[in-house]
Amino acid sequence: MKIATFNINGIKARAEALIDWLREAAPDVVLLQEIKSTDETFPHEIFEGLGYFIETHGQKSFNGVAILSKLPLEDVERGLPGDDSDEQARWIEATVVGKRALRICGLYLPNGNPAPGPKYDYKLAWMERMRARCRELLATEEPLIFGGDYNVIPQDEDAAKPEAWREDALALPESRAAFRRLLNLGLYDAFRAREPGPGQYTFWDYQAGAWARNNGIRIDHMLLSPQAMDLLTGVGIDKEIRGRDKPSDHVPLWVEIDA
């Protein structure tokens, strides 16, 4: 089963590019971030026509996550537990049953800039809530996948110009420590486990010719539970689509799971 994550930066602006990529890459499950639409305005028909079931957790203008799946999505949960006052749509979970059941969580972790400040406080608090949810799910000892835009550059080798990110919420020591705390629960950065070494990016800013200069960062991640890692057979970043017309600033990251 091929499971991908892709921050599309607006479903309306990206529908055509997304359709092209879905046809080529043929993922079984896709975690989408920044749909920037409500559940009502998401263009369900287009993707149903391509053979996907769809579950969304949207909001107007900003954020919003969704799951597309060729297999039925069961036990869908929307929103990250732990703060009833949080109105930002950044978390969705569902179970997909292939050869065996996988619990799949799609997430759009807060950017956090400018740091310090309230947005950075929200990011760190959100990461702590995510940790609590990960811990709960890990107790099930089932295969789990936490995929999405983490807005965290885990290590210097995950940026072309690490010095440019020193004061940025994506790379500050507290952000990296919070990401490490997720790993320390017993989760694995599936891409990094299979592809050690620098120069592997999932995001290139629209500004300052970042793509042309390969000034990228690796901020989209798939964290897997031990039981999911046992089933991992491949990983990849579909970098090439960043060079197409009207691209997102992110590209898809995928894992292949024997499930």
Next chain:
DNA sequence: ATGTCGAATAGGATTCGA
């Protein structure tokens, strides 16, 4: 000196968020 983009509001340029 963000060399940019998407969405909302408003009915075109501006603001926000990234």
